Amino acid sequence: MVNANQDDVLNRIINNDHLAISRAISKIESDNDPNDELFSKIYPYTHKSIKIGITGPPGAGKSTLTDKIIQLYLKQNKSVGVIAVDPSSPFSGGALLGDRVRMNNYLWNDNVFIRSMGSQGNLGGLNRKAQEAGDILAASGKDIIIFETVGVGQGEHDIAKAADLTIVMLVPESGDDVQLMKAGLIEIADLFVVNKADRNGSEKLVQSIKSVLHIFKNKENFEPPVFKVSADRGVGVDELFDGIGNFLNDSSHQDYLEVKKIARYKNRVLNIVQKSLIDDFWTGSNMKKLESMIDELKISKSSPHKTAEKLLRNK
Ligand SMILES: Nc1nc2c(ncn2[C@@H]2O[C@H](COP(=O)(O)OP(=O)(O)OP(=O)(O)O)[C@@H](O)[C@H]2O)c(=O)[nH]1
Ligand SMILES: [Mg+2]
Structure with a gap:
């Protein structure tokens, strides 16, 4: 759902409001907000x-x-x-x-x-x-x-x-x-x-x-x-x-x-797609799992490939 605020941002961008443009780009840079809906709305104007x-x-x-x-x-x-x-x-x-x-x-x-x-x-x-x-x-x-x-x-x-x-x-x-x-x-x-x-x-x-x-x-x-x-x-x-x-x-x-x-x-x-898959994968739990695997296994014994495979296969 596009909320009213997002429509407002969209309108300001379309009306060449440089402050709104600058803010939108800052959001893109900081990656805090994927802005998916905004981008879909903006696309026809690009x-x-x-x-x-x-x-x-x-x-x-x-x-x-x-x-x-x-x-x-x-x-x-x-x-x-x-x-x-x-x-x-x-x-x-x-x-x-x-x-x-x-x-x-x-x-x-x-x-x-x-x-x-x-x-x-x-x-x-x-x-x-x-x-x-x-x-x-x-x-x-x-x-x-x-x-x-x-x-x-x-x-x-x-x-x-x-x-x-x-x-x-x-x-x-x-x-x-x-x-x-x-x-x-x-x-x-x-x-x-x-x-x-x-x-x-x-x-x-x-x-x-x-x-x-x-x-x-x-x-x-x-x-x-x-x-x-x-x-x-x-x-x-x-x-x-x-x-x-x-x-x-x-x-x-x-x-x-x-x-x-x-x-x-x-x-x-x-x-x-790549970003989305990676973001989804590295949720808190997988990251924790990796940390614990690193703690548990002696890293000299298990190759990074093996560890990655375990994570990917959710073993
Ligand atoms: N001699 C000479 N110097 C030039 C010319 N064009 C640019 N410069 C100088 O080269 C330097 C670098 O110019 P920039 O335009 O900042 O180069 P840039 O490729 O944008 O540099 P980065 O963004 O740092 O990679 C500046 O000191 C310019 O004044 C030229 O045609 N001849
Ligand atoms: Mg330059």
Whole structure:
């Protein structure tokens, strides 16, 4: 049952009340309230936004570029929501200094909402939470939702991948093309950005990405474009912005966007089921049972697998 209070929250979110949005995202983060009913109610309002994921190594310039992209969308009278995910940060709610400064720039702007989320050590959960926060922003009517995440491993990539368009940002210091392939970046990138073009080695990196892409075409007949920019100086940003628009509007990409959307949906269901099963399993009694088993058995004798099996089979 949806109570009156929840309907009120829903209405406030739909009416782009930034305080209500912020509170809803805090609830998602703290996991105190699964908000199932709220999400089901919100879902019909979440389909209009375009989702963009940006991933790249720490300090590559993701936030700087996001800021430039926000400005360009605002010029087109579009509104933007940003979820900046920092997996290494235990903080939440915008505790990161840089992002907080950034957020303050838009404090009174109804067309921009920026929020940081930390991982508190649980990347899988973070992916689900980022998606849910994205839903809240979409329901508030934001035209564009940007998921910005520090790309170090698969978990972070999953967040950026769950978008209509995934941008992989690299800098001349990122390393060579072998690392590029190892990190699985080719598979997830729809568009590459080489940032800090003002630094030595950026053209070499562009060329090596292009040659790798040429060999490993990631999607049928589609070779992701590579843009060289200098985000803080604003060089190459307009071209990149056009590239984003072209990708999203290209009629030959519509099937691909649909496939991505379905994969995203499926992944979300998997995540929710996983969480629900795990939460159900680790009720107080199973947790107590584990504690007592650890007390009883000499852990050197029974393998973790055996102990897990006993718990799973309720022996
Ligand atoms: N030289 C140079 N510096 C840049 C450029 N773009 C951004 N920077 C600087 O790089 C630093 C990191 O930029 P951010 O935008 O915070 O990078 P980020 O990828 O968001 O960083 P994290 O969120 O910490 O991973 C800042 O000092 C920027 O001013 C650029 O094109 N050239
Ligand atoms: Mg950043």
